[in-house]
Amino acid sequence: MSLKYAVLAALLEGEASGYELSKVFDVSPDKRMFTLTEAGRRDLRSFAVTPPRRPSAVRDELLIKIQAMDGADPEATRALVQEREAWSRGKLSRYQRVRERLLAGHSEEEYLREADRIGPYLTLMGGIAFEEENLRWCARVLTILKQRAPLG
Template sequence: MSIKYALLGILAEKDLHGYEIKTSFDDKVGEFWSLNYGQIYSTLERLEKEDLVTHDRQAQDKRPDKKIFSITAEGRKQLEEWLAEPVSKLRALRDEFFIKLMFMDSNNPTAILELIEKQKALYLKQMNRLTQRKLALKKSAYNRHALISELLIDAGLFHSEADINWLTLCESKIKAAMTKNKLSR
């Protein structure tokens, strides 16, 4: 959904060819969001059909023409409108871990608790890496781009923290249920 607007946003800064669009995207948000060329080209195709993006051909020696993409006036208008609106869709509650929890053997809560422990350790390691990146960023030159990257890293840290807190709650509730089962047997 917002691949569309991310691409429009990139093209609003500068006309680019497909490869450069991918590089720019990776540079800006690659840490959190990976896109492949297929997704980029199919989105560009759709945007062209909607007249939000257009392209020019640039001849190359011994190679097929290069397509240089640019944003149209209508594309710019839709981007501006989208930028001014708050996001109405909340984060999807669809986590791979949740599916695992759903299908693990409920007669073996110890295995579930072990998995929770491993998952928490992994999140902590990831948080440590994000923090390292943030520290490196803070030492580099300060500019708008660095600030946006830092804020994205902060978002990653807050989300991981929420995941860890949720896992801790799972742990506690599963343990409480275990004790209760023992008592009622």
């Protein structure tokens, strides 16, 4: 996916500084201000209805390390999974704060029925589900590693 469309979609929320955008995309700050132009809106609407080229693939370095872990230091592997677990907890916490801000005291059902724009909330739901699944996976891996500890 092009970063261009991710930035355009973020600007649907309104004008943003490079620093604000960097917080959304985890990149370095920039002091320039950006806003969505009408041409950008047209381009984004066109992008939004174009089918993706292909489903996304999981490209996660940790998964490669886990696949190659046999014979490696189990404590080092455990530490990597615990680091991922902490990262996912942090992201999930941030997502929950965004969710509360978006809902502003309304129920999810009310928000989804009445809000002018639900795209950001639907995207947020995907992020929450992703991090919750990461946490389930981390817990399962840590349990398995603990059970196998006596084996070597």
